[in-house]
Amino acid sequence: MQPRPLRTTVIGSYPFPGWLEFAVTNLSEFGPADRAEMQADAVVCALHDQMSAGLDVVTDGEQTRFDFNLSFYGFLTGIELESASPRRFGPPAHDQRGKHAVTGPISAPRGLGAVEEFERLQKLFRASYAGRDDVTLKASIPGPYTLSGRLLPNADYPDRWALTEALLPLVRAELEALVAAGCREITVDEPSMSCYAFKEDTKRFVEIFNRTVETIAGKTRLSTHLCFGNFKARAVGLRHIAPMLPDFLDFKVDEIHVEMASREFAELERIAEMAEKRDVSVGIIDVKSYYIETPEDVAARVRQCLQYAPAEKLSFAPDCGLSQTARWAASQKLKNMCAGVQIVREELGLK
Secondary structure: OOOOOOEEOOOOOOOOOHHHHHHHOOHHHOOHHHHHHHHHHHHHHHHHHHHHHOOOEEOOOOOOOOOOOHHHHHHOEEEEOOOOOOOOOOOOOHHHOOOEEEEEEEEOOOOOOHHHHHHHHHHHHHHHOOOOOOOEEEEEEEOHHHHHOOEEOOOOOOOHHHHHHHHHHHHHHHHHHHHHOOOOEEEEEOHHHHHOOOOOOHHHHHHHHHHHHOOOEOOEEEEEEEOOOOEOOEOOOOOOOHHHOOHHHHOOOOEEEEOOHHHOOOOOOHHHHHHOOOEEEEEEEOOOOOOOOOHHHHHHHHHHHOOOOOHHHEEEEEOOOOOOOOHHHHHHHHHHHHHHHHHHHHHHOOO
16 A cells, blocks of 8 residues: 555656756866765755655655666676767667677676665755655666666677676665665666567566565565656657556566556556556656646546546656656646645545
């Protein structure tokens, strides 16, 4: 059951402030202390927007990451980072992000950086929002199958499955370290599994996922985010939930998040099946659109979801992370999401 019926949450990422975008392109002008200050200030901005919106669950906005998963490669040894985009011109698409060559055994001697991010979030949250025990701090980390997608197979790692197996213990160790640091909620992002569920072995996906989280399952609130891609607001996978079911319901998680708003709530009835085994977080805000959903829009969508699943099994979030959405829109979308959910809470007599 959800810690709070009709809970409001986010996936992980949030837009960078404009000044941070500028600073990232001029990092050589800053010293390490300057960079640390910028990182903290950016997290404060993300926290402010999320707390002002009234969310039940907040993150650091992934303000210290280049992308929800691309920055993790900087923590890996045994790879050679791709320095140039393979295609620089034309409409945005996933082939504009390069892949990294594997040059030796893959390891992460310094971890993957998520623990440092979470500890920064804890410190800044306590400094500004002491006593707000009603708000949960969440960390997000990409799963090994999704991370494997940006690595090039070689003789030692001949395919994506082999690369996934090499990454799996590294992700698992980071998850364990997050739990040890006191993280009460973690999302394991595996959008590549949902993107390719229509053509790959879904049972194999489940087995990989469950081995990744086996040592922390039951020790923290665990969720997974499943979407169909959002690079420059472009999807990459077949946008159907049906291929994931029923196998993905065997993920060892408390909550499964699914992209709905950008798909006009197609297959919404499938959340009834999902809610029988797991809590369901419904993507109720379209991060690919600059239409700003009103509170009334959101309330109507919540009521629609309640036709298929009870309030105690539901939470609501944007379809995906908000890093690809301008901050002015992202902040208003979150405010209206929370306001719309609150309308229905009051109708149902919920606190």
